[in-house]
Amino acid sequence: xxxxxxxxxxxxxxxxxxxxxxxxxxxxxxxxxxxxxxxxxxxxxxxxxxxxxxxxxxxxxxxxxxxxxxxxxxxxxxxxxxxxxxxxxxxxxxxxxxxxxxxxxxxxxxxxxxxxxxxxxxxxxxxxxxxxxxxxxxxxxxxxxxxxxxxxxxxxxxxxxxxxxxxxxxxxxxxxxxxxxxxxxxxxxxxxxxxxxxxxxxxxxxxxxxxxxxxxxxxxxxxxxxxxxxxxxxxxxxxxxxxxxxxx
Numbered sequence: 001x002x003x004x005x006x007x008x009x010x011x012x013x014x015x016x017x018x019x020x021x022x023x024x025x026x027x028x029x030x031x032x033x034x035x036x037x038x039x040x041x042x043x044x045x046x047x048x049x050x051x052x053x054x055x056x057x058x059x060x061x062x063x064x065x066x067x068x069x070x071x072x073x074x075x076x077x078x079x080x081x082x083x084x085x086x087x088x089x090x091x092x093x094x095x096x097x098x099x100x101x102x103x104x105x106x107x108x109x110x111x112x113x114x115x116x117x118x119x120x121x122x123x124x125x126x127x128x129x130x131x132x133x134x135x136x137x138x139x140x141x142x143x144x145x146x147x148x149x150x151x152x153x154x155x156x157x158x159x160x161x162x163x164x165x166x167x168x169x170x171x172x173x174x175x176x177x178x179x180x181x182x183x184x185x186x187x188x189x190x191x192x193x194x195x196x197x198x199x200x201x202x203x204x205x206x207x208x209x210x211x212x213x214x215x216x217x218x219x220x221x222x223x224x225x226x227x228x229x230x231x232x233x234x235x236x237x238x239x240x241x242x243x244x245x246x247x248x
Contacts, residue, residue: 001247002026004065006079007041010203011097012071015236016041019243028063032076053085060090067246069239070230071097075197077224084227093246096232097239099200101223102208109217116141119195119219123150126217127193131186133207134197134221136160153189176203182210194218 003019005012007029019027020042027043030050038047050056060068070083080096087094104110111126113119116138123130123142129151132142136156143163152165157174169189185191186207194211196204198220211218233239 001066001243002028002064003067003069003243004060004063005029005041006068006070006072006083008032008038008076009071009073009099010201011099011236013039013041015069015071015097015239016043018236018240019043022240022243024247025243028065032072032079050082050086053082053089056082056086057089060086060092065090065092067243068092068094069097069243070094071236071239074098074101074199074223075221077226080226080230084230094230095239095242096226096230097236098226098232098234100234101198101200102205102220105212107212108208109212109215111217111219112222113219114222116221119221120147122219123147123193123195126219127191129153129190129192131155131189131191131194131207132165133204134195139164153185153191177206179206179209182206183213186210186214186216192216195221197221198223 001024003025005016008031012029016027016029019025029041029043029045031038031047033047050059068083068087070080072079083094111122113122116134120141132152132154136158139160140163142152142165148166152168153171154160154168155171155173159170194207194216196218208218
């Protein structure tokens, strides 16, 4: 049985590890190629896009894929819609493996927005020293727009490319991050506002706890819409059960 995992997340790597141990299962993980040195999962790996829903459908047919699992980042919305369209066109069963979003707790000062552009607009009223944890893509939203007086600490796996904020320091790092480390980061850089996407998961959530403890407001970008009618599970183990059920 050939399973294609649309990956790039911690959950996708874990799923590939679990499926690699299931006899009679061939696993291919597809990575978008946005990270220069990604952590490769076990099994076969392909890097790069498919050329839209039609290209993905062609790939499913050509490589005789029996099951498709969308385990991409919650903000990789386009590929999720392409996966739904390709699965429908080829009649390949589709499952979404998607981690739950974060939930505000007592003491949190969250400001929910729908986009990075909205995040940029609310920042000036919240602080001047910004911890920007939205990745290296989309920094243009914080370049200009009257934000020149703000200072940004940008954390990403790879170095960002312009356009970028006018006053910026880049921290190249990869999660998971510890609570003590996030506390020290906020203190050392005198951060007074955090910007993040609602990525969910435990690897990057300590920053939210550190911000709560320090009384620092957090601007949270809501997740984009995902295609309806697709079965969703929250854990790799549940995705393995789904594959086993398909095999019968």
